[in-house]
Amino acid sequence: MSPNYIAKRLMMIVYTLFIVSLIVFAITQILPADAAVMMLGENATQDALAALRENMGLNAPVWQQYATWLGHVLRGDLGTSLRTGQPVGPVMFEALGRSLLLAFLSIGLMLVLAIPLGIIAAVRRGKIADMVVSLISYAGVALPEFVTATLAVLVFADLMKWLPPTGYVPLTENFGSGIAHLVLPVCVISVILIAHVSRMVRSELVDVLHTDYIRAARLKGISRGKVLRRHALRNALLPTITIVALDVGYLLGGVIVVEEIFAIPGIGRQLIVAIQARDLPAIQAGVLIMAATYSIVNFIADILYAWLDKRIQYD
Amino acid sequence: MTDFIKRLLGTPQGAIGMVLVLLVLLVVLFGPMLAPHDPEALSPLTRYKGPSLAYWLGTDQYGRDIFSRLLIGARATVVMAVLATIAGTLIGALIGTASAFLGGRADELIMRTIDAVMSIPSLLFALLVVNLLGSSTINALIAVAIAFAPGMARITRSVALSVRKQDYVNAAIARGESSGYIIFREMLPNVIAPIIVEMTIRVSFAVMLFATLSFLGLGAQPPAAEWGLMVSEARRYMHLSAGILIWPSTAIAIVAVGFNLLGDGLRDALNPRT
């Protein structure tokens, strides 16, 4: 893999963030509400409003506002929240940290469950185990997160009282309680991921098991188990990396809903609050951070994939 | 046509999917007429009732009949989702085909931009658009359509490119056929089929996205009977009557699974070589 390829991919991340910032800026610029009115309230005097607008640079032409904002961002200043008056950056990044914890745990759970399920379904294709896994797959994909989350809260928190319903406790404060509060959100996010990834793993493995080289290996007398472990799995699981990376995009969306329902102060929650409050700088920063996360994850996945699959020539 | 239907019903996915989707269509068309009760009729004395002869699926927190509300809500949820998917597919298909046709640097630029746009999760994108336009069903439809367009553009382009590589397209070029003929008569019939399959599966995502928007208060507004909204409202009262939560959830699931299966079935049925 050449430096040419890495350079190309990094440029792509930069381009992505540029486009994303343009989109967000464009969307929020057409907001009917006036940022100054939002800050000072409906009853503010015209003078005060005019002064604030001047101060915030809202009278400048749009592209100039964008350029100013871009300049700030490149210097590391993500702006000040219109709602709280505090710098947006640190708040968002702290929230991101909590969301990432949620995300990592979900992906971890997903890998632990989805891959074995997919393998079992592929190896026992057409039999009962396969049908069961397929059923779980279809069911998982058919329920939006908010449904699963609400049902989970109903069953496990309200009825069975096994777990706390909502809320967040930092792990550093109280590990046990913190974990208890994370169980349901993580499981809810994982459900759809598991459904999707196990289906992909099954499909990839079934394809691999039908290839000529697997047949050749069996015809050399190598046992089924060994063929599966040594020949088939590595080829089937490699594309999983790409699929998981793409799913991160979905995961970031799911995180928004789950954090809302379980009242977890992650970046999803921050974004919802920001959107409802028309807090422009916060929205811009939040979306940018999400897009950056997605791009970086995919970049790492691509590099990992290229490193592992020596067949592919990237230049 | 009958041949096609036969093929579709031949696979288990196609058969079940077809049945479910037809069921949903019936509900959408005739729901309001079949509803035994007025969905907006409040009946405080009969709140939180379980299933009974009068109220087939029970009542909700205001004493409204859940079954009737589901039947009405089908329109809000399903029709909007289907329309949004179609709109998103049309926009995306246009962009994707143009990009494939232009090729070269233009194609690369368009695709990179699509990739960039897709780094924003669809839900977030829809939230932004709805917020900009205001919370209502129509705006949610526009939001979902715009959110789906990039993905469909990608798929259309990839299908168009693979069709373009086929020798029958080369044969047409070698005959000196006009671009118009090649695009519409040679390529499009072969491109449409996979797009229709993908679109059908996307409807299930649209249903879920739509319901999620309503759930967050940014789609349909109360007292609309939209299913996502019903689930959202159910949260406060579900420990009093689980049915308030379970029935709308089941309805969403049935529609999502139905369209998903139908899409899988269509994939096999539309393949001209099998």
Place this chain on the structure above:
Amino acid sequence: MTTTPDTPVLAIENYSLDYHTPSGVFHALKNIDLAIHRGEILGLVGESGSGKTSLAWSIMRFLPKNAREPGGRILLSDENLLQKTDAEIEAFRGRRISMVFQDPSTSLNPTLSLGTQLAEVLVRHRGLTRQQAWKEGEAMLAHVGLKTPAAMMNRMPHEASGGEKQRVVIASAFACNPECIIFDEPTTALDVITARQILDLFVELQAETGVASLYISHDLALVSRTASRVAVIRRGDIVEQGAVRSIFANPQQDYTRELIAAVPDPSHRLVGDALAPTDQPLVRVENVSVHYGRKPFLAALTGRKTERVAGNNAVSLSVHPGEILGIVGESGSGKSTLAKAMTGLNRFEGQIWFDGREIRSLGDMDNAYRKDVQIIFQHPDASLNPRQKIGEILSRPLKLFGNASDLDQKVGDMLEQVRLPRTHAQRYPHQLSGGEKQRVAIARAFASKPKLVICDEITSALDVSVQASIVQLLLELQKASGTAYLFITHDLNLIRQIAHRIAVMYRGNLVEIAPAADIDSPDRAEYTRRLIEAVPRAAGQYL
């Protein structure tokens, strides 16, 4: 069990195989009787769908779930394989009976090194440790003619050529000194010259070890060169079997006769040698080059010069009216690239002169040019739009280049001209066989009564008997219309039968053009001579 030297190593007795499909029972093999003795090579020749591959799977006991065996026995040194347990069969495979597959690029795991895949057989069956197996593997690679065995062991499949990979596969098959080896079309996926080398290797190893070999192929000429006995299989039945010489000298069955007659025999010319001389060639290609690829991203930024891949490198040739010019070469030689350039499917540099007009680019190829220059492609499944009926496909050139009146009648006439029933106009391509589809493609090309038809490997994807009838059709059409052909193929025997002159290409360059009669003269370029040498000719030649 005691086996005398007379006991066949592999004996198939009255064996039948059925597949149970949703549309009924398919009888893949019917009462097969075959025997292979020690040191013997039995050739099994059949076309697609004959069941020859199913037989290989049956012997290796690798059958799909819907397979049933209504009767018969398969004996390996007198042991009935049908009665063995799965574990026993697993122990047999690779050790007592092994297999060499058709395409080394797909029969080797792309993510494991060649050495690993060779050593695992040794570890499995001969109980060696990994180190011992590795050393042993190196020795075997040297034995099969690989120059740097130690390095090759560590290579990944995509880092080795087709010929090298096939040698590794052969080494794995011979590794445990099996009693019997099945060779399933081992040279079909290789280039002509490499195929010849592999064939020679096989013959050498077989003579050395005396392993009983079943050599499956669709290529009669090839089989007749290597095997001592041959069996002809058709739709699950063994039509005829016997010593190679007697089968070729005296075929008993009609099908065998058909098959033998269909094999291209270069000494049996199908066109006259002399062509009336004309001063103006119909087509003249001058210094045409085709390049692929764009500049890499960074190079574009920094302005560095980069090498572009050349599909064609300054090729010059000409075709005379009514002439058949053959273009031969291996894959990657650029022959298809040239065809695509001439029909505007590739951008090219250089000039093309057609009928006195100069064509410099795609834009110059107007309707008149298109009418006169037609192309037929290799894969009949891909060259007909699967969503259009045959009638619609054939009416297009009529609409473009002729008048659109009376279409139904004309389409029917076209179908009859290529010996297809008129009713085919109502069918879709997937309802036709490969040969029928190719006839439709030919009819489509001739619809505009062109002066030049470019045939880009149009028979390569067809069975040999179908190929023969297609070639016959082409020659008839040529006699009737005086069309010139640019016939691209890798089958040297075929082109020697039908071409007036032959152009040889190698890696994008034109090596030389020579009259067909002189193609095997010692005056030819070295590459040409190597090519001629490598091609197996039918045993019929020797009789």
